[in-house]
Structure formats: C-alpha cells, structure tokens
Amino acid sequence: MRYGHSVEAVRRAEGALMARVPEGALMQRAAAGLAAAGADLLGRVYGARLVVLVGSGSNGGDALFAAARLLRRGASGTAVLLAPERAHGEGLAAFRAAGGRVTGADGGAGVIAHADLVLDGITGIGGKGGLRPEAEPLARAARESGAAVVAVDLPSGVDADTGEVHGPAVHADATVTFGTYKPGLLIDPAAERAGALRLVDIGLDPAELGTPALEALQHADVAALLPRPTGESDKYRRGVVGVAAGSRRYPGAAVLAVSGALRGGAGAVRYAGPGGAAVLARHPETLVSTGSPHSAGRVQAWVVGPGLGDTAEARTAVDDALAADVPVLVDADGLRLLTPEAVRRRTAPTVLTPHAGEAAALLGRAREEVEAGRLRAVRELAARFGATVLLKGSTTLVADPDPERPVRVNATGIAWLATAGSGDVLSGLTGSLLAAGLAARDAASVGAYLHGLAARLSEVPLTALDLADALPRAWRNVSE
Numbered sequence: 001m002r003y004g005h006s007v008e009a010v011r012r013a014e015g016a017l018m019a020r021v022p023e024g025a026l027m028q029r030a031a032a033g034l035a036a037a038g039a040d041l042l043g044r045v046y047g048a049r050l051v052v053l054v055g056s057g058s059n060g061g062d063a064l065f066a067a068a069r070l071l072r073r074g075a076s077g078t079a080v081l082l083a084p085e086r087a088h089g090e091g092l093a094a095f096r097a098a099g100g101r102v103t104g105a106d107g108g109a110g111v112i113a114h115a116d117l118v119l120d121g122i123t124g125i126g127g128k129g130g131l132r133p134e135a136e137p138l139a140r141a142a143r144e145s146g147a148a149v150v151a152v153d154l155p156s157g158v159d160a161d162t163g164e165v166h167g168p169a170v171h172a173d174a175t176v177t178f179g180t181y182k183p184g185l186l187i188d189p190a191a192e193r194a195g196a197l198r199l200v201d202i203g204l205d206p207a208e209l210g211t212p213a214l215e216a217l218q219h220a221d222v223a224a225l226l227p228r229p230t231g232e233s234d235k236y237r238r239g240v241v242g243v244a245a246g247s248r249r250y251p252g253a254a255v256l257a258v259s260g261a262l263r264g265g266a267g268a269v270r271y272a273g274p275g276g277a278a279v280l281a282r283h284p285e286t287l288v289s290t291g292s293p294h295s296a297g298r299v300q301a302w303v304v305g306p307g308l309g310d311t312a313e314a315r316t317a318v319d320d321a322l323a324a325d326v327p328v329l330v331d332a333d334g335l336r337l338l339t340p341e342a343v344r345r346r347t348a349p350t351v352l353t354p355h356a357g358e359a360a361a362l363l364g365r366a367r368e369e370v371e372a373g374r375l376r377a378v379r380e381l382a383a384r385f386g387a388t389v390l391l392k393g394s395t396t397l398v399a400d401p402d403p404e405r406p407v408r409v410n411a412t413g414i415a416w417l418a419t420a421g422s423g424d425v426l427s428g429l430t431g432s433l434l435a436a437g438l439a440a441r442d443a444a445s446v447g448a449y450l451h452g453l454a455a456r457l458s459e460v461p462l463t464a465l466d467l468a469d470a471l472p473r474a475w476r477n478v479s480e
C-alpha cells in the first residue's frame with residue numbers, strides 16, 4: 001500500500017523525530033536523497049548545469065544542500081533566490097562553499113534557459129496558494145527550457161493536502177518527497193504536476209504519522225483481495241451479479257456492463273432489461289430476463305444504470321435495485337434517476353460511480369468545481385449519500401461513508417480510457433467483485449485498479465470491448 005499523510009501529520013511526526021536526532025539531520029537525509037535522484041536523472045553529474053529555485057523556507061534549504069552535494073561532484077550551479085534576505089542560511093553557505101553562484105529572481109530566466117537540471121525549492125508543505133507573481137515566470141521558464149525539473153517534496157504552488165491547484169504552479173518531471181507521500185502528489189490536478197514520484201525515507205515513525213488521509217493499492221494489495229475459486233466453489237457460491245443496464249436505444253451499454261461483469265470474478269451474470277438479445281449475441285453464458293431487477297432471480301449484487309435512458313422502465317429498474325437487500329452499484333443514468341432518500345435508507349452497501357459531471361449534478365455544483373477539488377467532492381458525496389463513492393477521472397478516488405477511513409486513490413488508468421463505454425465495463429467489473437464478496441471500498445478500488453491496468457495492457461487506441469477482453473491479462477499481471 002502507498003500512503004499519503006496530511007501536512008499536519010507530517011509536521012507532528014517530524015517534530016517528534018527532530019527531538020531525537022541531531023539538529024539538521026533530517027534536512028541532510030532529505031538533501032542526500034534529493035541529490036541521488038538528481039544524479040540519476042542527469043546520468044552524468046560532472047559538467048551538468050544546475051539551477052536551484054530557492055524560496056524562504058526549509059524547502060529551499062533542502063534544495064541548496066542537495067545542489068551543494070552535486071556541485072562537489074563536478075556540476076556547476078546557480079541559486080535563484082526569491083526572497084534573498086530569508087533564504088536558508090546554512091544551506092546557502094554550503095552551496096556557496098561548493099562553488100555555487102547566486103542571483104535574484106530577475107536573473108532567473110536567463111540561467112534557467114541553459115540548465116540541465118532545475119531543482120524547485122520554492123515551497124514545500126509550508127506553501128499557501130499558488131505561486132507568487134515573481135515565481136511564476138521562473139516556473140514557466142523551467143518548463144520551457146528542456147531541463148529536467150525536479151520538485152523538492154512537492155511541486156511549488158500545489159496544495160499538499162488536497163491536490164488542488166490555486167493559481168500557477170511548477171510543472172515537474174519528477175518529485176522527490178520526504179518521509180511519506182502527501183495527498184496532493186497522488187490526486188489530480190496536482191498529481192499531474194508532480195511527474196514521477198520518488199519517496200526518500202527520512203526516518204519518520206509510522207505510528208507518529210498515524211492514520212493516513214489517502215491510500216493507493218499496489219499490485220500485492222490487489223492480488224490479496226482478488227476473489228479466487230477454491231475446491232469448494234460452485235457458480236452460486238462464487239456470487240451472482242445482476243446487471244440492469246442498456247435500453248432499446250442503448251443496447252451496447254448492456255453488452256459492455258455484462259462484459260465487465262463476466263470478467264470480475266462472480267460465478268454467473270444475470271441480465272435484466274430490454275437488451276437481452278444483444279447481450280446473448282455476444283455473451284451466451286449470461287442468464288437473461290426481460291423484466292426489472294425485482295423479477296430477475298437471486299443475485300449477490302446489482303449493477304444498475306449504464307445506458308438505461310430515462311423512461312419509466314429505467315426508473316423502475318433503479319428503484320427495484322435499490323430496494324434489494326444486497327450491495328448495489330449505481331452508475332450513469334442510474335445516478336440521475338435515483339432518489340437520494342432511497343440510497344440513504346439502505347442497509348446493504350451502495351456504490352455510486354460518477355464521473356465529474358455526474359458528481360457535479362449530484363452535488364448541485366459546477367463540473368469545474370468538482371474537477372478542481374476532487375477530494376472534497378468525493379468525501380462530500382460519500383457523507384451525503386451514506387454510500388461508497390468512486391469518482392472517475394484521470395486519478396480515480398474512492399471514499400467510504402465512514403469519514404475516518406482513508407480515501408483510496410487509483411492511478412493505474414491512462415488517458416486512452418476516455419473512450420465511450422469504458423465506464424460501463426468498470427461498473428460491471430466492480431459489481432462482479434461486490435457479488436464475489438469484496439467490501440464496497442475494496443471492490444471499487446480493485447475494480448478501478450484492474451480497469452486501468454487492463455487499459456495499459458491493451459493495444460491503443462482502445463475500445464471499451466478491448467478493455468473487457470484485456471481484464472484477464474490484468475488479473476494475471478497482478479497475480480504473478
């Protein structure tokens with residue numbers, strides 16, 4: 001598992017650790033890790049040209065000490081001081097002693113244009129708001145220079161706790177972060193500014209860090225959660241998933257949701273609705289009925305919503321599924337048709353899977369607001385509906401109705417997933433995992449993980465059906 005901790009937790013753990021180690025030791029650990037990452041990126045340190053963007057806090061200190069280490073290995077470097085009177089004193093002294101030159105913000109863009117490596121030490125976890133006006137042209141010059149840009153702890157200008165970006169921010173190729181990941185490194189739009197992530201252990205005690213704000217499943221976590229048939233299994237014990245999706249107008253959604261469901265680990269898939277002929281043509285193994293979920297027979301979980309349209313029939317399908325005392329996943333049209341009270345009064349788990357537009361409609365806000373504040377939106381939806389919410393996007397978030405539990409983030413997806421019907425495959429897949437017995441939050445986060453990984457293992461440009469066909473490869477990849 002990869003964990004993200006809040007700034008408050010990091011400060012607490014750092015404070016406790018600082019009391020036990022000699023002064024300056026943590027910054028030296030951070031600087032050593034940062035210098036090593038810089039050297040790896042450069043390939044050859046000797047002769048490389050460095051620029052260090054230095055703000056007024058310890059983030060600039062880390063950058064200066066790291067640069068001093070690289071200068072001692074034969075690099076040359078210039079520090080651009082954004083607040084010359086407040087730059088980290090010892091760091092600056094070490095940098096000068098190693099032969100570093102110093103300039104003010106005005107001289108920055110000129111040196112950046114010839115740099116091989118830019119270290120962004122403007123702000124770390126102490127930063128507030130976007131970059132200030134004097135820093136913005138430097139961030140732009142770094143981005144345009146062709147130099148490798150390495151953010152120190154965080155890309156300056158992003159919100160460490162939320163992943164929000166309020167104004168201009170550094171756009172890094174890589175971020176070297178200290179002690180633990182910060183939520184902003186894992187959630188878009190900030191995550192997209194961070195580039196490749198590297199964590200440097202500075203000795204923080206996990207017990208002092210406490211419960212993370214965020215967690216991201218890794219291969220081993222997913223492998224441990226995947227349902228696997230045993231000698232005792234039969235198709236019913238493995239779980240039956242019901243799919244109420246598609247309509248006469250959109251039969252394809254029924255096929256896609258069933259494709260995902262068949263690849264999700266349940267023992268059988270029941271389809272209920274008007275798309276049965278299309279489903280059977282593609283998936284003869286499906287148990288098809290034409291009525292609503294109520295009359296479809298027993299299932300261990302329902303998926304309702306993709307391509308339902310907004311007819312009376314569609315509304316009945318949603319009401320029926322929500323009335324069933326089994327886990328229910330609601331997606332797409334189902335999200336528009338649901339009655340909030342019907343979700344809130346359920347006792348079995350509910351999973352809502354909106355994209356940003358659907359989340360905005362459920363919250364009564366603008367889509368842009370949800371996209372800019374994804375963590376806040378997913379938490380608020382989970383609390384309002386008493387449901388597990390999977391918010392789709394370039395990084396997918398899964399929040400539990402219990403606010404004490406860390407939000408899960410998934411980053412396996414790739415932009416090729418933005419193709420019609422890929423969400424339908426995700427609903428079927430996640431519903432199948434629910435039917436197989438996974439807890440709602442596990443089903444949603446494992447579903448998102450496999451879905452993204454399947455896209456990575458597909459030929460591109462991919463179609464939604466390619467994605468369903470690649471799910472066994474994702475499954476195998478995780479299990480190996």
Ligand SMILES: NC(=O)C1=CN([C@@H]2O[C@H](COP(=O)(O)OP(=O)(O)OC[C@H]3O[C@@H](n4cnc5c(N)ncnc54)[C@H](OP(=O)(O)O)[C@@H]3O)[C@@H](O)[C@H]2O)[C@@H](O)CC1
Nearest residue numbers: 014026027056057058059123124125126127128130132153
């Ligand atoms: N603690 C530790 O043990 C360790 C900490 N470590 C490192 O320290 C970092 C935290 O250091 P920090 O607390 O000094 O804050 P930091 O992120 O450098 O920035 C705050 C300064 O920036 C300013 N400022 C604020 N917003 C701004 C903006 N938008 N644009 C421009 N300036 C802005 C604000 O000053 P202001 O002008 O607002 O008075 C303030 O002075 C952490 O991320 C890690 O890298 C490591 O060495 C490991 C050990």
Ligand SMILES: Nc1ncnc2c1ncn2[C@@H]1O[C@H](COP(=O)(O)OP(=O)(O)O)[C@@H](O)[C@H]1O
Nearest residue numbers: 392393394413414415417418420421422423424
């Ligand atoms: N830029 C992106 N990077 C990674 N994944 C993405 C991106 N855009 C969309 N996705 C993923 O693609 C899927 C699209 O689902 P959805 O919006 O419901 O589409 P549809 O309704 O066409 O099926 C979601 O799983 C989402 O997380």
Ligand SMILES: [K+]
Nearest residue numbers: 120123152154
């Ligand atoms: K930084």
